[in-house]
Amino acid sequence: MKPILSAQDMDKALSRIAHEILETYQNQPVPSLIGIRRRGEFLAQRLLVKIREIRQKGSLDFNSPEEPNLGILDINLYRDDLTRVAEQPIIRETILDFDIEEKVVILVDDVLYTGRTVRCALDALKDFGRPKAIRLVVLIDRGHRELPIKADFVGKNIPTEADDVIHVHMTEVDGEDNVILENEKH
Amino acid sequence: MPENTKPWTKKHLIAIEDLSAEEITQILDTTKSFKEVSSRDVKKVPALRGKTIANMFFENSTRTRISFELAAKRLSADIINFSSSSSSTAKGENLIDTVKTIEAMNVDLVVVRHSASGAPHMIANAIQAGVVNAGDGIHEHPTQGLLDIFTMREKKGSLKGLKVCFIGDIRHSRVARSNIWGLTKMGAEVTVCGPPTLIPAKIEELGVKVSYDVDAILPHMDVLYLLRIQTERQYGLFFPSIREYAGEFGINSRRLARAKKDVLIMHPGPLNRGIELDSSVADGPNSAVLDQVTNGVATRMAVLYLVSGVKNESNR
Numbered sequence: 001m002k003p004i005l006s007a008q009d010m011d012k013a014l015s016r017i018a019h020e021i022l023e024t025y026q027n028q029p030v031p032s033l034i035g036i037r038r039r040g041e042f043l044a045q046r047l048l049v050k051i052r053e054i055r056q057k058g059s060l061d062f063n064s065p066e067e068p069n070l071g072i073l074d075i076n077l078y079r080d081d082l083t084r085v086a087e088q089p090i091i092r093e094t095i096l097d098f099d100i101e102e103k104v105v106i107l108v109d110d111v112l113y114t115g116r117t118v119r120c121a122l123d124a125l126k127d128f129g130r131p132k133a134i135r136l137v138v139l140i141d142r143g144h145r146e147l148p149i150k151a152d153f154v155g156k157n158i159p160t161e162a163d164d165v166i167h168v169h170m171t172e173v174d175g176e177d178n179v180i181l182e183n184e185k186h
Numbered sequence: 187m188p189e190n191t192k193p194w195t196k197k198h199l200i201a202i203e204d205l206s207a208e209e210i211t212q213i214l215d216t217t218k219s220f221k222e223v224s225s226r227d228v229k230k231v232p233a234l235r236g237k238t239i240a241n242m243f244f245e246n247s248t249r250t251r252i253s254f255e256l257a258a259k260r261l262s263a264d265i266i267n268f269s270s271s272s273s274s275t276a277k278g279e280n281l282i283d284t285v286k287t288i289e290a291m292n293v294d295l296v297v298v299r300h301s302a303s304g305a306p307h308m309i310a311n312a313i314q315a316g317v318v319n320a321g322d323g324i325h326e327h328p329t330q331g332l333l334d335i336f337t338m339r340e341k342k343g344s345l346k347g348l349k350v351c352f353i354g355d356i357r358h359s360r361v362a363r364s365n366i367w368g369l370t371k372m373g374a375e376v377t378v379c380g381p382p383t384l385i386p387a388k389i390e391e392l393g394v395k396v397s398y399d400v401d402a403i404l405p406h407m408d409v410l411y412l413l414r415i416q417t418e419r420q421y422g423l424f425f426p427s428i429r430e431y432a433g434e435f436g437i438n439s440r441r442l443a444r445a446k447k448d449v450l451i452m453h454p455g456p457l458n459r460g461i462e463l464d465s466s467v468a469d470g471p472n473s474a475v476l477d478q479v480t481n482g483v484a485t486r487m488a489v490l491y492l493v494s495g496v497k498n499e500s501n502r
Contacts (some may be wrong), residue, residue, distance in 0.1 A: 127227075
């Protein structure tokens with residue numbers, strides 16, 4: 001199966017998103033990045049590095065020099081029945097050791113599909129405080145939303161059929177970077 | 187945690203004896219994640235929303251019952267408390283009838299504490315709901331064992347080769363038994379120490395070492411786990427006086443000074459200050475007694491979460 005995104009494509013997409021974030025929040029308070037486990041966590045970390053590199057070049061920056069806070073959200077305790085996986089999901093830790101009250105929070109996930117995972121993330125964040133705004137970064141938007149949820153920053157839009165499966169591979173978890181579209185029928 | 191951990195398949199938690207090392211590890215890892223929930227401002231997750239849990243305590247307990255109650259509530263479950271003194275058992279209703287009556291109210295999970303060893307096992311065979319053992323006779327107290335092992339792992343990093351010594355009334359201790367099963371499966375080195383009258387014969391067959399001289403083994407231990415002298419029991423046949431027990435086996439500051447500098451002092455509570463241990467030891471930097479209590483809620487959250495997730499064949 002040929003990847004629909006190569007490692008370079010993924011890297012370029014992340015660089016573009018990092019630029020877009022800095023353009024959107026130019027001269028505004030530093031937003032926080034919160035990755036949705038599992039791969040969202042690593043995407044958020046990579047975004048943090050890219051944002052740092054762009055700020056160092058000097059032309060784009062937030063209104064203060066500190067680094068964005070980085071958090072990790074495990075949404076398995078907030079799933080609704082329809083997103084419950086057939087087996088029990090593994091519960092990992094949520095690590096949110098900074099205040100989100102009245103701050104801009106950027107959720108980061110790998111694939112946006114029905115929107116239910118993001119809905120769970122919104123429920124989870126509610127238990128931590130009331131952010132000023134929540135924005136969404138996704139690497140891939142594959143359509144087929146079941147809830148009125150949209151991404152604010154998208155790496156790539158990939159139209160899919162309902163029975164397609166998108167695999168996002170990342171070095172930190174899978175040993176390589178790429179995105180593969182799989183369909184049992186082809 | 188690895189990506190492909192097997193899903194939890196055990197509908198009941200009756201004894202650590204029935205768990206594999208992988209299952210124990212899964213509970214400990216899940217406990218770690220739930221510990222974070224209790225440190226938030228909003229100490230609740232909706233994971234068990236809509237589930238009903240019955241706390242059936244046929245033997246008195248405040249601490250364990252409250253710990254299970256908090257665990258259930260933090261998972262958003264509904265919990266009802268049943269205590270035998272104020273109930274139909276006082277009117278002579280038998281155990282199975284009592285539990286089946288509660289089950290008929292569509293309870294999803296039953297937490298049972300009973301003075302008879304084997305009661306939770308009997309209940310599990312009689313009802314459809316899942317059963318979690320909160321202590322049965324002198325058999326096992328699995329959630330206590332798990333929270334103790336979690337505390338040891340958290341404080342010491344690794345359980346393999348960890349030298350743990352249980353001191354006191356091993357004979358009547360379900361806490362010691364649960365810990366021994368768990369710790370030996372996880373590769374720790376367990377020693378039991380106490381008056382010979384309080385150490386069951388052939389306990390070595392569980393894979394533990396036996397000592398009757400606490401001063402001899404003290405300097406080698408990483409963890410000293412002190413068992414409560416159950417003053418509600420008649421100890422007349424087991425040792426001459428409580429004072430003599432305290433002198434021979436009590437961990438006072440003199441004994442603590444001879445132990446490893448980073449030795450962990452643990453106790454299931456409630457403490458008998460001046461008997462099993464002195465106040466200076468109980469309140470000192472080596473003591474993990476309060477950590478055990480905190481970890482108890484997280485451990486019970488993990489157990490309730492995992493056990494509730496096992497689907498019944500029949501739909502109720």
